[in-house]
Each structure stands twice: as structure tokens, then as C-alpha cells.
Amino acid sequence: MDSHLISEFRSIVGDAGLVTAPEQLRTYECDGLTLFRVVPELVLLPASSEEMQAIVKICYRERIPFVARGSGTGLSGGALPVKAGVVIGVSRMNRILDIDVPNARVVVEPGVTNSAVTAAVSGSGYFYAPDPSSQIVCTVAGNVAENSGGAHCFKYGVTTTYILGLEVVLSDGSLVHLGASTMDYPGYDLVGAFVGSEGTFGIVTKITLRIIKKAECIQTLMAAFNSSSEAGGAVSSIIASGMFPAAMEIMDRLALEAAEAAVHASYPDCQALLLVELDGSTREVELLMEQVGPICTSCGAWELRLAKSEAERIAVWKGRKAAFAAVGRISPNYLVQDGVIPRTALPRVLGEIDRLSAEAGLRVANVFHAGDGNLHPLVLYDRRIEGQEQRAMTLAEEILRLCVEAGGSITGEHGIGEEKKHFMPVMFSAADLDAMQRLRTAFDPYDLCNPTKMFPGTDFQYQRPIAYEPHPIEVAGLAQRY
Amino acid sequence: MNENQYPIEIAWTDLEAIVGSDNIWPACSRDMVDNLQPEKVIAPADAHEIAKVLQYCSSADLAIIPRGGGTKLGWGNRPQKANLILSTERLNRVMEHAWGDMTATVEAGCTIASLQQELKEHGQRLAADPLWPDRTTVGGLLATADNGTLRLRYGGIRDLVLGVEVALPDGNVIKAGGKVVKNVAGYDLTKLVIGSLGTLGVITRATFRLHPIPAATATYCTLLSNTSEATQIVLAILDSQLVYTGLQVRADNPHQISVDVRFEGILESLQDQAAKLNKVAGGAPFVQGSSEVWKARQELFSHAEHSVMCKCSVLPAQIGMLCEAIFSRAQSAAVSSIVVAQATGVAEVRLNAARVLSAVEVLNGLRAELGHLDGTLVIQQCPPAVKEALDVWGAVKDALPLMQQIKGKFDPARTLNPGRFVGAI
Structure with a gap:
């Protein structure tokens, strides 16, 4: 990059806000999806909205594309740098600006982590509901970009439900305010449009979010089944009984083995484990939990275990959240998918996945949010064996097609990013995609914000896809794949 | 055919060719919107016919007012133009109630009450209680984003819609979102059209997430x-x-x-x-x-033809302040007032003013006062003279240019509801 430009950027963000050394730039070459890597020209780390505006104005003037980045835990390559572009990290903008407990509002800068929000309000009995399992390190800005979910979004909804107002720097460097701190604001729901736009509309510099009160009582039941289909049947029966659990999760044999090896959560030794969490008033949770057990038993559960203490409940979840990373213990390489299906299609789709898995001669571990039909099949393989990686990628794609055919989606919470952009036409018509492009160009007419992502048809060159490798922060034990 | 016919007559003939002659008829005084008399009412059979009508009207420079149950036609600013009312009355089916998945897909012209009736068979409901469910349609509900008392627990209508099908002025029918409760593929155009007062496209179908009916x-x-x-x-x-x-x-x-x-x-x-x-x-x-x-919220609207109905949005802790502000301003202008505020901070307010000037004075004063609190006031229903005196939406701050850009991308000819939405979009 031109040295005058670098000096100009330095005059705004200072030395602390500028990364130019090649070895340091490599830290930013990928996000949680390590399949794709591009070393950025420059990384900028502004410390304020003003600095953000000033650097984006330069990018606009020079038509330099830029990619916003939180902690880089995304799993679809959304924060993958683009050729001849800069990365703008929000890590130095990490202050909680205001906590308003009576109104259940918190105002944060974009680099504040998801967990930090809950930590700041848990003393008052509140929490921030979206709970992606990278929550210890992932930023609220990243959550906004990806519309992150988590295990508890079946009942509580995803990020978009909790974002009320955004301060955003648009591609021309102008600062706009979307939404407000109040529930309603006249005009188009631009907060709704912005959340989940994967960094292609602008960069958030301030976020007003909603927190909620922790339930009086939370109970988690583990039910052991002889197959995932049986466990899936229990999920449908629980729903049919009129209950609305806070979370319902299934782990299959392979995933359980892996989780057990990593966390020693003392799960029952079974083919499929269903976790059912109820929350609400103590009286209601106790009465309903009395019904959940028999429903599970009637669907084939042969062991029921209720977490007896809060510590035990946390251990159960720790094992569940560790399942992704733990699969690394039972397979040298693996691919993670994020398809969604209507809940009732669960037994059929699981059967199909088994069949495809057998045909490909590859093992597939299943960990999924059964309540909302969000599957996370993990395709296990060994890159050292010739042809396996290609077979694994083909299998992962077939699973996604299966989800779309069942009336579902190619991604429930990981986003499209770089990874799944070629799949968009499987799910959307040309007219659907064209409508999305119109919205994109209304925000970013010169295609400067995270260009080449989300949509097919761009001739972006990346290095040959390579297999999954643990991200540095995973190796450091700071995050897990979910 | 008459050789001296005006171009507009050609347009009516062309539109007849799209929907059939039985499905386009002359508008009458009941079809007026803010005292503006449309010329025709058109009732296409499905999303594709709606898209064709929109496309035709875009090229023929005819303005369209989409209409569901017609319960909230008075909301928004006075339209700048209104050639046709586009009725969704023929799109009134519940397409699917996937009760095992707790979702339902419904056409836009179906009323909320008939949807709820169908869902009830499997002990489920749409956890929303909008105004006039017997007449309000799914399309109208989404276009106005009218939220009732259940929002506090179940979220607003924006949180209950999983996907929509929309007919666009360019003649395309698009879908956004999907049928599953968790989905982040592509932009959330669903959120964009909800609450857009029919200014970007005509919603033709929606998929909702459902909840069990409580015991x-x-x-x-x-x-x-x-x-x-x-x-x-x-x-x-x-x-x-x-x-x-x-x-x-x-x-x-x-x-x-x-x-x-x-x-x-x-x-x-x-x-x-x-x-x-x-x-x-x-x-x-x-x-x-x-x-x-x-039902207090809905009752406020009864016999309110001569009153001003408005929606004030503040923080929950400001509800008391809001009430005080309303009562003191109303009293000094000799206007009577009633407030029904939800704990979300969204309040429905009725002002009964004998004189338009007093109502406008109260509204301007309140709007300024709420502005200091970062709150907003939107007029929903009022006598025509009030609309002449002020913008029903109030000022939208720095995001208005962005909203205008979006309108321009989706409806460049300003076919849909011209002038009714914020900033006279």
C-alpha cells in the first residue's frame, strides 16, 4: 500500500491502531473458518467512532475495500480479508457505555464481548440472551453482523430480537443512527435489515441492546435413547404437549464420545442423548418437568437424569458446548455444517445423513439444536488419506442440499460469508438475490464493505481450500466451535 | 372500442387483461383514503398477478394503495396520488399449519381471526393481539407492524414472522426468510418489509412461528x-x-x-x-x-373519527412522565386525553379536541417534549385538517437518506403508497 496513505491512516489511529508487519498481518488472514486465507494489506484498529469515520472516509475516497472484524470467531469466513483491502478491527472500542437496569438497556461499543454484557448485569439478575458458544471472546459487533444464535434461541430468539439501536459508519464515512433506545421508531426497520448483513452494509460503532431477567428456576434433564431418531421423536412429543422449553439439544454417539473425552460430563452411555431445559417460575418448571420424563420414556428413553445442582447443570452444558472442538480428539480433521430443517423432518433427515455417510465411507457426528431444527453435522475425515477431503466436502454439500429440500435453510447461525455463497442459488431465486443486491447497493453503492461475500458470481481468488484446522483461539482454549 | 379513449382507459383495459374483468371495478366513496378518491379497485388472484399489476402501474405511472381489511387505511400521511386500491381479498387461505413445527404459512388477505381459528384446532396461536383481528389481515398487520399487549413476552410481529413472499413493482415475486425458526441465509428482507406501510412491495404470504395456547x-x-x-x-x-x-x-x-x-x-x-x-x-x-x-387499546379507537390517535414510544421508566406530559398539555389546551401504555414503553394515546388547532398545539408540544427524552410520537388516525398541519411520522433523523435510497431501489416509480410513509417516501 502507498506509503502516503499509510501515513494518513497513522495520523488518525496512531501507531497503536495500525498493523503493518507481515507476521502480525497473518493473525488476520482468516477467521474461525480456516479453510480460506488472505493476508490483508493493512489492519486498522480505530479507538473511537470519529476515528472510524475518518478511516472509512479515506477508504471511500481511494475506493479501498474494507472488512470489519470483531474477534474473528465467525465460522463462515465473513471476516476473511479481501485482496487489496484493509481489515478494520473493533477490538479497541471495547467499553460498556451505559447500563440502564430499570429499562433493561445496555449501550456498548462494538468490541465488547458477548459474555462481558452478561457479566456486567448478572449482579442485578439479568443476562444477555443470545449465547453463541464462542461468547467468551466473540464481540457484540460480530454478533450483530452474523445475527448470532445459540442454544437458547429456541425460546429466546436470536440477536436481532435484542438489538434496538445502532450507530453505524456507512461506506462513505457518514455516521447514521438506526433504530433508537425505545421499542418503536418511525421508518423502515433498518436495525432489522442491518443485523445479519455480515459486514456488507457498514461498520457498527455503538449498539443499544436489551437484556432480560434471569428465570426464577432452570432445570435440565438428560434422556438416553437408542437412536437420534427416537430422541427427535421425543422432541416432537414435548412440543405437541404444549410446552415451550428454553432449549432442546441432541448429541449422537460420536459427539458424546468426543465430549466425554474432553469434559467428563458423566453423560449416560447411549446412542443419542437429549437435553431438555425448562425455565420459568419454580412451580411451573417443577410441574412440567414431571411430564417431560414420561414423554421421553414413552418415546424410548431408558435413562433419565435431572441435573441435581446448578454446578451439575453447568457441567452438562459445558460438555454440550465443548462437543465441536472435542471432535478433534476422535478425528484428525472435520468439517462443520449449520443446516436447518423443520423439526418434524428430523428423523427422516437423520436417516438420510446416515445413508449418505455410509455411502461416502465417512463418519458424521451430529450435535444439534433439536428445538429449532438447527443441525450441526460434523463430517470426520483424514486429510492424509488421498481423496477423503474431497469426499468430505461433497458429503457436507449433500447434507446442505438435503436441508434445503426438506424446506429448511443452509445456515441457522454461522452465516453465508465466503463459505456458503455458492449455495445461495440453491435456496434463493435470481429475483430473491437481486432484491438483496438492491438493499446492499442502497447501503454501499461502491461495493466497499466486505465485498465478494454472501453472494455468488464474484470471481474472488482465494487459496485452494484446505481442511479444517483449529483456530489459534481454539487451541488456546478460548473458544469452541458450535 | 371508442377511438377517442384516453390513455387511462387503455390502462384499465390492460389491467382487466391481467386480472379478468370481474376483478377490477370502479371505486366508490367507501374506498377513499384521506378524502382522496381512487378510480378503481383491483383484486388480483395471486402473487404473480399482483406483481404484474404493480409492474404495469409502474410503467403507466399509476399509483397503488394496497389494502387488506382496510382497517388502517387512514394511517400515514395523505397519499400524493391514488389511482387504484389493490385488494388482497382473493388471497385468503391458510396454506399450511405445520403444527409439529409450530409454524404456519398464510396468504396476505387472510384475517387474523380466521388464522387463529385454524391454529386453535391444534392448540396453537399466533402470539399477537393486534387491533381488530376480525377484519385485520395478515398483510395489513405486517405492513403496519401493529403490536398489541402480548409483545412484552412474545416479541413484536417482526419477531414472529419467519419469512415472507413479496410482489415487487419490477414484476418479480420474491421470498425472504423461510419456514424454519432459525435462518441467517441472506439479508433479512422480512424485517425490511414489516412496518414499511406497503411502500416497497406488496406482501402476499407470510410464515409465522407459533406458540401453544396457554392452559x-x-x-x-x-x-x-x-x-x-x-x-x-x-x-x-x-x-x-x-x-x-x-x-x-x-x-x-x-x-x-x-x-x-x-x-x-x-x-x-x-x-x-x-x-x-x-x-x-x-x-x-x-x-x-x-x-x-x-381490549383497552382497541377501545380507544372506537368512535374516534373526530379524535387524534397517536402512538408514543418511550422507555419503560418514562411511562409516568409521558402520562404527566400528556395530561398537563391536554388540560391547558382544553383537550381530553386517555392513555393506554404497555410496559414496553409503547403507549396508545387518544386526544379529543373540539378544535383542530388545540390538537395540533398539544401534538407539537408533546413531540418536542418526547424528543428531549429520545422518544417519538406517531399519529395513527386523525381528522384530515390535522394531517394538513403536521407530518404524522415526525422527523426521522439521519437515517432518512438511507430510507429514501431503499425506496428508490425497490419502487423507483413511486407506484406504491406515494407520500404516505416517513419523509413523504
Whole structure:
């Protein structure tokens, strides 16, 4: 990059806000999806909205594309740098600006982590509901970009439900305010449009979010089944009984083995484990939990275990959240998918996945949010064996097609990013995609914000896809794949 | 055919060719929008016919007012132009109730009441209680984003819609979102069209996430003598672990304020909640009340042709302040007022003014005062003279250029509801 430009950027963000050394730039070459890597020209780390505006104005003037980045835990390559572009990290903008407990509002800068929000309000009995399992390190800005979910979004909804107002720097460097701190604001729901736009509309510099009160009582039941289909049947029966659990999760044999090896959560030794969490008033949770057990038993559960203490409940979840990373213990390489299906299609789709898995001669571990039909099949393989990686990628794609055919989606919470952009036409018509492009160009007419992502048809060159490798922060034990 | 026909007559013939001659007819006085008389009413059979009509009208420079049940046609600014009313009455089917998945796909012209009736067969419901469910259609509900008392627990209509199908002025029918409860593929165009007052496209179909119908419901009310006490109780309940599904404040003067709470669930749990409620509320004794209180919002609109109805949005802790501001301004302008505020901070306000000038004075004053609180005031329904005196939406700050850009991308010819939405979009 031109040295005058670098000096100009330095005059705004200072030395602390500028990364130019090649070895340091490599830290930013990928996000949680390590399949794709591009070393950025420059990384900028502004410390304020003003600095953000000033650097984006330069990018606009020079038509330099830029990619916003939180902690880089995304799993679809959304924060993958683009050729001849800069990365703008929000890590130095990490202050909680205001906590308003009576109104259940918190105002944060974009680099504040998801967990930090809950930590700041848990003393008052509140929490921030979206709970992606990278929550210890992932930023609220990243959550906004990806519309992150988590295990508890079946009942509580995803990020978009909790974002009320955004301060955003648009591609021309102008600062706009979307939404407000109040529930309603006249005009188009631009907060709704912005959340989940994967960094292609602008960069958030301030976020007003909603927190909620922790339930009086939370109970988690583990039910052991002889197959995932049986466990899936229990999920449908629980729903049919009129209950609305806070979370319902299934782990299959392979995933359980892996989780057990990593966390020693003392799960029952079974083919499929269903976790059912109820929350609400103590009286209601106790009465309903009395019904959940028999429903599970009637669907084939042969062991029921209720977490007896809060510590035990946390251990159960720790094992569940560790399942992704733990699969690394039972397979040298693996691919993670994020398809969604209507809940009732669960037994059929699981059967199909088994069949495809057998045909490909590859093992597939299943960990999924059964309540909302969000599957996370993990395709296990060994890159050292010739042809396996290609077979694994083909299998992962077939699973996604299966989800779309069942009336579902190619991604429930990981986003499209770089990874799944070629799949968009499987799910959307040309007219659907064209409508999305119109919205994109209304925000970013010169295609400067995270260009080449989300949509097919761009001739972006990346290095040959390579297999999954643990991200540095995973190796450091700071995050897990979910 | 008459050789001297005007171009407009050609347009009517062309539109007839799209929808069939039975499905386009002359508009009458009942079809007026803000005293503007459209020429025709058109009722296409499906999304594709709607898209064709939109495309045709875009190229022929005809303006369209989409209409569902017609219950909220007076909302928004006066349209700059209105050639046709586009009725969704022929798109009225519940396409699918996937009760095992707790989702339902419905055409835009289906009323909320008939949807709920169908869902009830499997013990489910759309957890929303908008105005006039018997006549309000799915399309109208989405276009206006009208939220009722259940929003506090179940989220707004934007949170209950999983996907939509929309006919666009360029002649395409697009879908956004999907049928599954979790989906982040592509932009969330669903959110964009919800609350857009039919200015970007015509919603033709929607998929909702559903909730079980609760086994039992109970309502408790208390009467208080000042607004700050009411606010304190609302905040105490919000800060509690009670599982309420409704919490509202009703007042028509500063000294008699009712706070209503609703619980839903299994019977044993409701009794437990009621006992806890009185502990949380401290001194204010709650007594069992009628579920009719949850219709207070809708009742405000009864016989309100000469009144001003507006929606004020503030923070929950500002509800008391809002009431005080309304009562003091109304009183000094000799205007009577009623407030029904949800604990979300969204309040419905009715002003009964004998003179238009007094109403405008109160509205301007309130709007300025709310502006200082970062709140907003939107007029929903009012006599025509009030609309001539002020913009019903108020000022949209720095995001207006972006909204205009978006309008331009989706409806460049300004075919749909020209002038009705914010900034005269």
C-alpha cells in the first residue's frame, strides 16, 4: 500500500491502531473458518467512532475495500480479508457505555464481548440472551453482523430480537443512527435489515441492546435413547404437549464420545442423548418437568437424569458446548455444517445423513439444536488419506442440499460469508438475490464493505481450500466451535 | 372500442387483461383514503398477478394503495396520488399449519381471526393481539407492524414472522426468510418489509412461528392515585421473576391510574404467580380483573373519527412522565386525553379536541417534549385538517437518506403508497 496513505491512516489511529508487519498481518488472514486465507494489506484498529469515520472516509475516497472484524470467531469466513483491502478491527472500542437496569438497556461499543454484557448485569439478575458458544471472546459487533444464535434461541430468539439501536459508519464515512433506545421508531426497520448483513452494509460503532431477567428456576434433564431418531421423536412429543422449553439439544454417539473425552460430563452411555431445559417460575418448571420424563420414556428413553445442582447443570452444558472442538480428539480433521430443517423432518433427515455417510465411507457426528431444527453435522475425515477431503466436502454439500429440500435453510447461525455463497442459488431465486443486491447497493453503492461475500458470481481468488484446522483461539482454549 | 379513449382507459383495459374483468371495478366513496378518491379497485388472484399489476402501474405511472381489511387505511400521511386500491381479498387461505413445527404459512388477505381459528384446532396461536383481528389481515398487520399487549413476552410481529413472499413493482415475486425458526441465509428482507406501510412491495404470504395456547389465563389489576406510583409498580414487576405476558397502564386523568398484569400458563402456576405479585407490588393490592382490560387499546379507537390517535414510544421508566406530559398539555389546551401504555414503553394515546388547532398545539408540544427524552410520537388516525398541519411520522433523523435510497431501489416509480410513509417516501 502507498506509503502516503499509510501515513494518513497513522495520523488518525496512531501507531497503536495500525498493523503493518507481515507476521502480525497473518493473525488476520482468516477467521474461525480456516479453510480460506488472505493476508490483508493493512489492519486498522480505530479507538473511537470519529476515528472510524475518518478511516472509512479515506477508504471511500481511494475506493479501498474494507472488512470489519470483531474477534474473528465467525465460522463462515465473513471476516476473511479481501485482496487489496484493509481489515478494520473493533477490538479497541471495547467499553460498556451505559447500563440502564430499570429499562433493561445496555449501550456498548462494538468490541465488547458477548459474555462481558452478561457479566456486567448478572449482579442485578439479568443476562444477555443470545449465547453463541464462542461468547467468551466473540464481540457484540460480530454478533450483530452474523445475527448470532445459540442454544437458547429456541425460546429466546436470536440477536436481532435484542438489538434496538445502532450507530453505524456507512461506506462513505457518514455516521447514521438506526433504530433508537425505545421499542418503536418511525421508518423502515433498518436495525432489522442491518443485523445479519455480515459486514456488507457498514461498520457498527455503538449498539443499544436489551437484556432480560434471569428465570426464577432452570432445570435440565438428560434422556438416553437408542437412536437420534427416537430422541427427535421425543422432541416432537414435548412440543405437541404444549410446552415451550428454553432449549432442546441432541448429541449422537460420536459427539458424546468426543465430549466425554474432553469434559467428563458423566453423560449416560447411549446412542443419542437429549437435553431438555425448562425455565420459568419454580412451580411451573417443577410441574412440567414431571411430564417431560414420561414423554421421553414413552418415546424410548431408558435413562433419565435431572441435573441435581446448578454446578451439575453447568457441567452438562459445558460438555454440550465443548462437543465441536472435542471432535478433534476422535478425528484428525472435520468439517462443520449449520443446516436447518423443520423439526418434524428430523428423523427422516437423520436417516438420510446416515445413508449418505455410509455411502461416502465417512463418519458424521451430529450435535444439534433439536428445538429449532438447527443441525450441526460434523463430517470426520483424514486429510492424509488421498481423496477423503474431497469426499468430505461433497458429503457436507449433500447434507446442505438435503436441508434445503426438506424446506429448511443452509445456515441457522454461522452465516453465508465466503463459505456458503455458492449455495445461495440453491435456496434463493435470481429475483430473491437481486432484491438483496438492491438493499446492499442502497447501503454501499461502491461495493466497499466486505465485498465478494454472501453472494455468488464474484470471481474472488482465494487459496485452494484446505481442511479444517483449529483456530489459534481454539487451541488456546478460548473458544469452541458450535 | 371508442377511438377517442384516453390513455387511462387503455390502462384499465390492460389491467382487466391481467386480472379478468370481474376483478377490477370502479371505486366508490367507501374506498377513499384521506378524502382522496381512487378510480378503481383491483383484486388480483395471486402473487404473480399482483406483481404484474404493480409492474404495469409502474410503467403507466399509476399509483397503488394496497389494502387488506382496510382497517388502517387512514394511517400515514395523505397519499400524493391514488389511482387504484389493490385488494388482497382473493388471497385468503391458510396454506399450511405445520403444527409439529409450530409454524404456519398464510396468504396476505387472510384475517387474523380466521388464522387463529385454524391454529386453535391444534392448540396453537399466533402470539399477537393486534387491533381488530376480525377484519385485520395478515398483510395489513405486517405492513403496519401493529403490536398489541402480548409483545412484552412474545416479541413484536417482526419477531414472529419467519419469512415472507413479496410482489415487487419490477414484476418479480420474491421470498425472504423461510419456514424454519432459525435462518441467517441472506439479508433479512422480512424485517425490511414489516412496518414499511406497503411502500416497497406488496406482501402476499407470510410464515409465522407459533406458540401453544396457554392452559389458563388470569388478569390482575390495581388502581393507583398518581403516575409515579404506577411507574414504580411497573418497574418492580419488570424487575421481578414473575412470568407475566401482559403489563399495561391505563389512565384518563393523573389521579386514577390502573395497572394491569396478565399471567398465562398452567393453573397451579398462576395461583403461585398471583401470590408473588402482591409481594412484588408492595403496598398496592392487586385484585383479579377481567380479561376485557386487554381490549383497552382497541377501545380507544372506537368512535374516534373526530379524535387524534397517536402512538408514543418511550422507555419503560418514562411511562409516568409521558402520562404527566400528556395530561398537563391536554388540560391547558382544553383537550381530553386517555392513555393506554404497555410496559414496553409503547403507549396508545387518544386526544379529543373540539378544535383542530388545540390538537395540533398539544401534538407539537408533546413531540418536542418526547424528543428531549429520545422518544417519538406517531399519529395513527386523525381528522384530515390535522394531517394538513403536521407530518404524522415526525422527523426521522439521519437515517432518512438511507430510507429514501431503499425506496428508490425497490419502487423507483413511486407506484406504491406515494407520500404516505416517513419523509413523504
